[in-house]
Amino acid sequence: MAQTCSEYLNFILTSSFGRLSPQSLAHILTFRLYNTFTNQKEVFVPLTPGIVRMYNCGPTVYGRPHIGNLRSFLFADVLRRWLEYKGFDVKQVMNITDVGHLVDDADEGEDKMLAQAAKEKIDPWAVAERYMKEFLSDLGALNFLPAMIYPRATDHIPEMLEMVQGLVATGYAYEVDGDVYFDVSKFPAYGKLSGNRVEDLVAGSRIAVREEKRNPADFALWKSDEKHLMKWDSPYGPDGFPGWHIECSAMARKHLGEQLDIHTGGEDNVFPHHECEIAQSEAFHGKQFAKFWAHAKFLQVDGGKMSKSLGNVYVLDDITDRGFEPRVLRYTLLRGHYRQPLNFTWDILEESRASIENWDRLAQDLGRLSEDVEAAPLGMEHVERARKEFEEGMDDDLMVPRALGAMGTLRGAVGRGEVAGEAAREALNFVKSVDSILGVIRFEDGSLEASIQSRIDARTQARSAKDWAESDRIRDELLAEGIALEDGPDGVIWRRV
Ligand SMILES: [Zn+2]
Known part of the structure; x- marks a missing residue:
């Protein structure tokens, strides 16, 4: 596969892939996305021309997603929308984890699904059903474009076992009393995403040492526990369930193939979750698992961490109960740059509401100006400048604040009466194209x-x-x-x- 832009362009022009003109290809190849793997922004070039295979780590459905979780999912939605704006056909998969995610995000503690089931005195399948529905309904309310599929971990046990058995057969994994562990010493690249070194992990407190592990840093692919309420028969015994990491490797492979263009998640997913996904997938098929790893930063609330004890772990209903439309939350969560810390306060939400209403009014004003077919075109240069600024901003690692700045400048010109006729119609089209990414403006039908x-x-x-x-x-x-x-x-x- 061609690696550089010019090689890629030549490859396209000399191949049978003729859907796009050279001009639009040059346009596509201007998007630079920050890659956690290389710690730098890189020009985004997909593995297959015109198609993007994108996997987003989705929720563990043991509770309603809080607004911090929503920020990370929203980043994936904005990324997908920008790629579509650029003309790519995006195959987006966001998984639903409904088993095997333990309390410590690694091999220790109770399964989050079972802990919640005990709390609610219902069975874990009912917990999964309830919170999956709530999750999907939140996405709908927040105007997410639907992913191609939201695969559930419990529907992919055979695919996971296929990988587990493959890894055992090739010596990358080993079984001890019904548990199967990945042997990190067999995969020297372990740590390449997060920068962690196995020897440091061993010395650190993050890894709880289990006696049956060959190396303290080994992680579970499959666990056996007769008391676990969600369990499956396997070559390792009748009462097994998968590890959280293998779920994503198996579901990505099933729905997108062995190699992804982009894998996203929250910053807390880098280690251990994504590091382990890389080890499993690459040890299994020997190819680079994902070309781009993209991570959204945590959301802060009132300038600090969200925490139950502070009572500031908000969900969508807390926002709407205070009279804010879901689109106000969407705008609040996407108006900052996804790799910068973003602070949430009720005042900021109020400000967002005022901003959105300004955008609504801009769309209305332009709608009205557009209807005046007699008016001479005036101010096309404002529209062209705004579009250029918007596209350059978004091409620069999804710099939404710059895109908003471009729309703000145009709004100023409209307010001063400097946009009319054909330019007003172009300006309205521009605002619609910005909103194809933002998804918050109300256009009067x-x-x-x-x-x-x-x-x-x-x-x-x-x-x-x-x-x-x-x-x-x-x-x-x-x-x-x-x-x-x-x-x-x-x-x-x-x-x-
Ligand atoms: Zn995942």
Whole structure:
């Protein structure tokens, strides 16, 4: 596979892959994404021209995702939307972990699913069902584009066992009394993503030493426990369940193939989860598992860590209970750069609401200006500058704040009356393309506009007939629907309030 941009471009131009023009290819190859694996931004080039295979570590469904989890998933949604904007066909897979994720994220502690089941006095399958539904409903409310598939770990036990058995057969893994461990000493590259060295891990307190392990840093692929409520028969005994890491390796392989273009997660997934995924997958098939590893930073709340004891582990309902629409949370979580710490406060949420309403108004103003077909084109340079700034910002490792800055500059020009006619229509298209990434702006649809306009016309008629009662009635009726009328020199204009 060609590695550099120019080689890639030549490869495309000389291959049968002719769907895209050279100009649009040059456009595609400008996206630079930060790769945790190399610790630098790199030009994104997919393994197969035009197609992106992207795997996102999804939730462990033992509770409602909190807003910090949502930030990490939202990063994946924005990334997918930007890749689609660039013309790629994105195959996106986000897994659902419903077994095997232990409390310490490694080999110790209770299974999170079982701990929650005991707390709620229901069985773990019911816990999985309940929180998976809540998760998917949160994604819908937050306007996520649906992934190609949300595979569940419990539906992929044969695929996991195939990998476990393969790793045992080739000596990368070994069995001890029904448990199967990955032998990190057999995979010298272990640590290449996180920068951890096996000898440091052994000395550190992160690894609890289990006697049956050959090396303290070895990790579980399969565990046996007759008391575990979610268990499967396997060559290692009748009461087994998978380790959390092997789930992602097996589900990625099943749905996207052995090599991924991008693997995402939260910053806490780098170690041990993603490090272990790399070891398992690459030891199993001998190829590079993922070309890009991309991680979103944690969300802070009130300038610090979220914690149950502080009562600030918020979920979507906490936001909507205070009168904020889900789109306000979406905007709050994506308006910063995904690799910068982002702080959440109720004041910031309030600010976000005001910003979104400004974008709504910008779209309305442009809608109105666009309808004036007589107006001479004015201010095309503002639109072109904004589009360039937006695309350069997003191409630079998804720099959303720059994209928002571009839209803000355009808003200023519209406010000063410097955009009209054809340029207004282009500006509206631009705002729509920014929102194909943001997913938060409310564009008035034609039927609503028609209904408002017909009532504005009726009110104008009533006013010319000096029927003030009817004129006021129509104004109040619209206001009750959140539409305010303003009488200006060029006639009546309306705004959402
Ligand atoms: Zn994962």
